[in-house]
Amino acid sequence: MRDVARAAGVSTMTVSRAFKDDRSVSAETRARIRAQADQMGYIYDSLATAFRTQKSGFLAVTLPSINNANFAETYRGLTQALEGSGMQMLLGATGYRVEKEEELVRQLLTRNPEALVLTGGHHTVGTRDLIAARDLPVVEMWDLPFRPLGHAVGFSNADAMALVVRHLAETGRKRLAFVGAAEGADSRGAERRAGAAAEARRLGLPDVVSIDAGEAPVSMRHGAATVERFGIEIRQFDALICVSDPVAFGALSACRRLGLAVPDDLAISGFGNFEVAQISEPQITTVDVGARRIGEEVAGLLDALFSGDTVPDQITVAAKLIRGATT
Amino acid sequence: MRDVARAAGVSTMTVSRAFKDDRSVSAETRARIRAQADQMGYIYDSLATAFRTQKSGFLAVTLPSINNANFAETYRGLTQALEGSGMQMLLGATGYRVEKEEELVRQLLTRNPEALVLTGGHHTVGTRDLIAARDLPVVEMWDLPFRPLGHAVGFSNADAMALVVRHLAETGRKRLAFVGAAEGADSRGAERRAGAAAEARRLGLPDVVSIDAGEAPVSMRHGAATVERFGIEIRQFDALICVSDPVAFGALSACRRLGLAVPDDLAISGFGNFEVAQISEPQITTVDVGARRIGEEVAGLLDALFSGDTVPDQITVAAKLIRGATT
DNA sequence: ACATCGAATGATACCGGTAACATGTTATCC
DNA sequence: GGATAACATGTTACCGGTATCATTCGATGT
Numbered sequence: 001m002r003d004v005a006r007a008a009g010v011s012t013m014t015v016s017r018a019f020k021d022d023r024s025v026s027a028e029t030r031a032r033i034r035a036q037a038d039q040m041g042y043i044y045d046s047l048a049t050a051f052r053t054q055k056s057g058f059l060a061v062t063l064p065s066i067n068n069a070n071f072a073e074t075y076r077g078l079t080q081a082l083e084g085s086g087m088q089m090l091l092g093a094t095g096y097r098v099e100k101e102e103e104l105v106r107q108l109l110t111r112n113p114e115a116l117v118l119t120g121g122h123h124t125v126g127t128r129d130l131i132a133a134r135d136l137p138v139v140e141m142w143d144l145p146f147r148p149l150g151h152a153v154g155f156s157n158a159d160a161m162a163l164v165v166r167h168l169a170e171t172g173r174k175r176l177a178f179v180g181a182a183e184g185a186d187s188r189g190a191e192r193r194a195g196a197a198a199e200a201r202r203l204g205l206p207d208v209v210s211i212d213a214g215e216a217p218v219s220m221r222h223g224a225a226t227v228e229r230f231g232i233e234i235r236q237f238d239a240l241i242c243v244s245d246p247v248a249f250g251a252l253s254a255c256r257r258l259g260l261a262v263p264d265d266l267a268i269s270g271f272g273n274f275e276v277a278q279i280s281e282p283q284i285t286t287v288d289v290g291a292r293r294i295g296e297e298v299a300g301l302l303d304a305l306f307s308g309d310t311v312p313d314q315i316t317v318a319a320k321l322i323r324g325a326t327t
Numbered sequence: 328m329r330d331v332a333r334a335a336g337v338s339t340m341t342v343s344r345a346f347k348d349d350r351s352v353s354a355e356t357r358a359r360i361r362a363q364a365d366q367m368g369y370i371y372d373s374l375a376t377a378f379r380t381q382k383s384g385f386l387a388v389t390l391p392s393i394n395n396a397n398f399a400e401t402y403r404g405l406t407q408a409l410e411g412s413g414m415q416m417l418l419g420a421t422g423y424r425v426e427k428e429e430e431l432v433r434q435l436l437t438r439n440p441e442a443l444v445l446t447g448g449h450h451t452v453g454t455r456d457l458i459a460a461r462d463l464p465v466v467e468m469w470d471l472p473f474r475p476l477g478h479a480v481g482f483s484n485a486d487a488m489a490l491v492v493r494h495l496a497e498t499g500r501k502r503l504a505f506v507g508a509a510e511g512a513d514s515r516g517a518e519r520r521a522g523a524a525a526e527a528r529r530l531g532l533p534d535v536v537s538i539d540a541g542e543a544p545v546s547m548r549h550g551a552a553t554v555e556r557f558g559i560e561i562r563q564f565d566a567l568i569c570v571s572d573p574v575a576f577g578a579l580s581a582c583r584r585l586g587l588a589v590p591d592d593l594a595i596s597g598f599g600n601f602e603v604a605q606i607s608e609p610q611i612t613t614v615d616v617g618a619r620r621i622g623e624e625v626a627g628l629l630d631a632l633f634s635g636d637t638v639p640d641q642i643t644v645a646a647k648l649i650r651g652a653t654t
Numbered sequence: 655a656c657a658t659c660g661a662a663t664g665a666t667a668c669c670g671g672t673a674a675c676a677t678g679t680t681a682t683c684c
Numbered sequence: 685g686g687a688t689a690a691c692a693t694g695t696t697a698c699c700g701g702t703a704t705c706a707t708t709c710g711a712t713g714t
């Protein structure tokens with residue numbers, strides 16, 4: 001920059017202003033500086049700017065996995081809504097593990113992000129301490145956290161799952177099983193499991209049987225393997241409540257291989273309104289949670305926050321049952 | 328850092344050394360400093376480090392979309408293999424458009440990444456100029472570029488698709504159609520289309536009919552919509568070569584709705600070995616391109632590059648036909 | 655006893671921009 | 685015409701670490 005300034009016969013400050021489109025620089029001077037810079041191949045170093053202004057222009061985001069159409073969609077909603085704000089995303093995947101999340105947060109914080117967006121409402125004490133030690137806007141999304149760190153955008157997994165159970169009850173199903181990841185790792189899955197159990201109890205149905213489909217993240221292959229493990233015995237249930245659409249799709253495929261009729265022999269429901277649920281034949285009954293909408297709401301909240309506007313502590317997006325042909 | 332130094336009774340330089348595991352700091356002093364820092368919730372500012380050392384610790388990566396299990400898997404392979412190297416990914420999605428890629432590259436370059444990883448081998452002149460103006464390691468992945476910018480890790484889309492055509496020919500299919508995105512946007516899709524056409528010609532088959540499934544990215548719904556548009560008339564073909572597994576899955580579902588038997592009435596092939604191809608019933612014939620492997624190879628190449636080792640200009644990963652029950 | 659050396663630590667300048675304030679210069683107004 | 689405001693540009697210090705060189709001090713060798 002000094003070289004450009006010298007060559008253009010001005011001070012570095014004027015060059016800096018010329019690049020920031022500061023209107024206090026005369027159009028003529030700006031043009032001269034820009035031309036000189038182009039000619040010299042000068043490229044502006046936003047690292048130095050970030051350093052001096054102590055504004056990194058980074059937004060740190062953690063997702064359980066990017067290899068999940070739902071979370072990817074949320075991320076897209078977030079990035080697209082924030083496009084033009086000049087924010088650069090720093091993305092990290094926790095692999096559904098809070099310990100990994102802590103490590104990730106620690107790493108992300110060294111980059112001085114201007115805000116932190118976490119998926120989920122469960123965190124290690126270490127993560128909480130790291131965040132508490134800084135004065136940093138935090139948004140938790142997807143889950144509505146029991147003990148919020150800052151702002152939250154999401155829905156109640158338990159309530160959403162209750163919609164499914166109610167629907168199954170209304171269509172005469174009684175012997176329900178929940179298929180999801182083993183206890184522990186996936187808090188969203190655990191909440192859905194608990195929500196299904198609670199709603200069944202409330203409706204006076206028999207207890208929901210909990211089937212462990214493996215370690216999180218559970219996906220299509222886990223859904224298929226779970227049904228295949230039971231074989232024809234899976235008919236001891238009359239509905240499989242799957243923790244997500246991919247699991248439901250796997251279960252559906254396995255049923256087809258076993259010669260079981262869905263939904264006549266067995267109802268299957270998913271969660272998340274993934275594309276596969278819509279396109280599958282038969283179409284899978286699912287819950288739309290507005291994955292994209294969550295991202296957009298987070299973006300809106302952050303925008304307001306950066307503008308200094310007051311923002312609500314919590315935004316609830318509505319979950320909606322989408323009835324397919326598997327129930 | 329000054330505060331930590333003061334509290335620990337040492338200079339900032341010693342604190343800096345303690346955090347870098349510099350062995351010239353006595354173990355005792357390091358422990359004291361670390362403890363003091365933890366207690367004070369101090370996190371070192373890697374922005375300042377990046378600034379002073381002129382090494383950003385960033386690796387810029389562009390993907391067409393993160394909402395694609397194949398690219399997401401490559402990204403995972405890359406990040407996991409680079410974990411521990413202290414590199415932080417800067418991820419951007421091009422939406423399958425080279426103009427958007429240019430904008431993205433411009434933005435990413437202001438962050439001073441230490442290397443740039445691009446998906447695909449087709450770029451705007453502007454992108455090429457931006458890169459040429461800097462002395463920056465570049466890796467193109469997935470496609471093997473015709474005019475490489477630097478290093479490349481990938482496979483030949485045309486050759487991979489030829490495997491599919493050969494397989495279809497061997498199983499007696501003659502009236503082939505290729506289902507993919509409209510011409511232009513998706514270069515990988517275009518190469519697959521061209522590869523299929525070339526191989527059919529080579530084998531003396533009738534010309535492959537090209538069916539436009541919509542704007543990239545094409546996915547399940549496009550596959551389904553394409554078949555539904557033809558209705559039963561889709562039987563004028565005896566094999567649908569789909570640009571990707573999601574498209575193939577959509578086509579398969581639509582066939583089921585139409586009452587068409589796959590593969591008896593119509594063969595369907597996909598591409599990419601997505602989970603849905605494996606779990607679908609019937610399992611979809613596809614091509615495994617080692618999406619994860621690509622990411623790992625890129626990571627290995629970068630590692631070597633950063634260590635100053637010599638590295639090959641190009642690494643070819645093998646594409647493999649996986650025969651399912653749809654052909 | 656004295657020179658030499660290595661280990662541990664400190665002092666200082668500096669990375670490339672920009673905030674804050676200062677200064678000079680030109681319109682505007684009564 | 686002189687005061688004032690608006691505009692255009694310059695000066696200086698500083699953001700939070702780290703490269704580099706300097707310093708201290710005990711151990712070792714002759």
